[in-house]
Amino acid sequence: MTSQQPTGDMTGLPPENTWRRKDLLNTDTLTHQEVELVLETAEAMREVRGRPMNKVATLRGTTVVTLFYEQSTRTRASFEMAGKALGADVINISASGSSVEKGESLIDTVRTLESIGADLVVMRHPEAGAPYLAARHTSASIINGGDGQHAHPTQALLDLFTMRSHIGDVTGKRVVIVGDIRHSRVARSNAWLLMAQGAEVVLCGPRTLLPRTTPGAHEGSGCEMTTDLDAALKGADVVMALRMQKERQQAGLIPSLREYARGYQLNDERVARAKAGALVMHPGPMNAGVEVTTSVANSAVSVIEEQVTNGVAVRMALLYLMSAGGRR
Amino acid sequence: MSDVVLGHDQLGRTIRRLAHEIVENNRGTEGLVLAGMLTRGYPIARRIAEAIREFEGVDVPVGSVDIALYRDDYQQRETPPRVRPSQMPASLDGATVVLVDDVLFTGRSVRAALDALLDYGRPARVRLAVIVDRGHRELPIRPDFIGKNIPTSANQLVEVRLTEVDGDEGVYLMEPGERHD
Incomplete structure (x- = not known):
């Protein structure tokens, strides 16, 4: 009865079956329940993508930055599409042509993005572990879009x-x-x-x-x-x-x-x-x-x-799960 | 003690009456689509469609609507509400859509559901059917088909229980903090 408990949990699922992580850095620490939640949410997002109007406004007011220190077509475009399909603002930054070329450190870059208003930063970096470092130095959520030979x-x-x-x-x-x-x-x-x-x-x-x-x-x-x-x-x-x-x-x-x-x-x-x-x-x-x-x-x-195609739905699910209010 | 507002059989009769009213109001089943809000509006919509099949011999399309992506409190919540796939049988362009829910209270869920419906097309008209109208609207929304009006105080709970979801059947009015048992 959604109408009667506007702030309550009416999913009928155990309370631990919700998303509480600030960052998504790898798959090795994801619990079974977190994986199920992502997949279930992605299923719903795939349905959204198939509608006559394939975009919603849920994340309006949320800013997603893609910060790519390596080239990428599909991962970056997929995250951009996912953010826009949820109504978020998406800013794309690639290492070439940015302050990164002037030698700005990763931590400074991420902090700058946070000050600009980034709520989530999707990051790809040639060094394994770079997103972990970034995540420790910002209150923005970090999603690992590929780090070196480590994780994706x-x-x-x-x-x-x-x-x-x-x-x-x-x-x-x-x-x-x-x-x-x-x-x-x-x-x-x-x-x-x-x-x-x-x-x-x-x-x-x-x-x-x-x-x-x-x-x-x-x-x-x-x-x-x-x-x-x-x-x-x-x-x-x-x-x-x-x-x-x-x-x-x-x-x-x-x-x-x-x-x-x-x-x-x-x-x-x-x-x-x-x-x-x-x-x-x-x-x-x-x-x-x-x-x-x-x-x-x-x-x-x-x-x-x-x-x-599924990549967009899964990334929509993650952006949605990681942007709920109160987390930041 | 929770008060039984509608028992098992009464709830069944109420749903059948709503089915008759919907068909009468639409002057038949032409262009009719039922859209049940998740979780309990959807099984109610299916039962309404079943009743219509029995007395009209026509299958009315039934869809389901999840409102999580359209809620007005997403940014205020600690954790994200669960999102489930909606299912809509066809484009809603030109259809008469009857939105179905169990309890109408603040009207916020219905507002969200209307936004969701419009993403499937441009219906000719949208009507609202509920099992219980308990008052206390916070938005200018009113139902077209009502199973039962129940005067409540804002902190009471109204629970519609359905076999498909809850294992038993009936409508209950409860005091704050009280649980159905």
Whole structure:
């Protein structure tokens, strides 16, 4: 009875099932209930995006800043779209062309943004841990939009959301992540989140591109690591290919992109080894014809474009959950 | 002690009467869409549609409306209210939408629901049906179809309980701090 308890909690959920975090820095400390809350809220946001009027005014008066020290198309644009779809003001700052080029420190930059009126700062930075440092020095909420080779929590959440909407609960489901695992914040955040959800996570790539220890290994619950993609794919419910960066070839970690593709590209023949209807995913940006063949990327089991669409809904959910009054 | 305002059977009869009034007022079911507010308005809207099917033989589309994104107290709240997906069967352009809720009190939820509805199109008209009107409006909103008027003091509680949501059925008037048991 919403009309009678205007300030009460009428969700019928336990009181702990609400969002109280100031920042979202990674997926490793998210509770089960927080994840459920994000996914449920994202479901509602996806419905909003499908309406004749696909925008609401809930966050009017809230300012979101995207602060990117690395280039990005989809993550930055996705957050901007998410903020605008909720009625927030969005300011985009990239390191080139800003005071960052003049040597302003991260802490000073974040404090300046707070003084200007930023309520949330979405931050991408080449150094692992940079958002953690920023979060300690500002009362604005910090969302990690990717830090070095460490974490990319919103990508992992949108990947989980996409998996859920196709295969339901991921408990016991086999998810193979293939590519440059060692340098991938996407792989790391996904592994943490998926393992916490009870999925069977397999990390696959050439030996030079696998980490020494797997995420979760220190808790005795590491995931499987293998160099044999064909074997890994057997029984897979989801296959996620990662972007192969050309710089890895210059660093001598792979002989060539062509050689990499020979062993690790997702093609029709390989995808056929997974379960029938297994999902094919890619966080983008995709090197067409390297990590995934065009044929697989455009096939019925590919949800690559849907990941991008869902990204807006998941980021709307996070902006909404993190902007409620009283938190600041 | 909570007072029973409507018992199980009375609540059922009230919903059927509302169904008749809605169809009579609309001169049939042409263009009619029922939009139930979450949580309890939606199951009530479905029951109204069921009643209409029984006596008119017509399926009236039923949607659900969640008002969380349209509330006027989002910035004042410690934690964000839960948002659930709304579902609207079709565009509301030109439709006669009957918004359905359990209890009409301040009118703030209805104000929020109206904003939500308009994001689905431009209805020809919107009507409001409630099981209980308990007074104490804070906004200029009035219901078109009322199950029962119950005079209350502002701090009393009116609870509409539905099998689908609460496991039992009836309308209760309670004193502050009192819980249904």
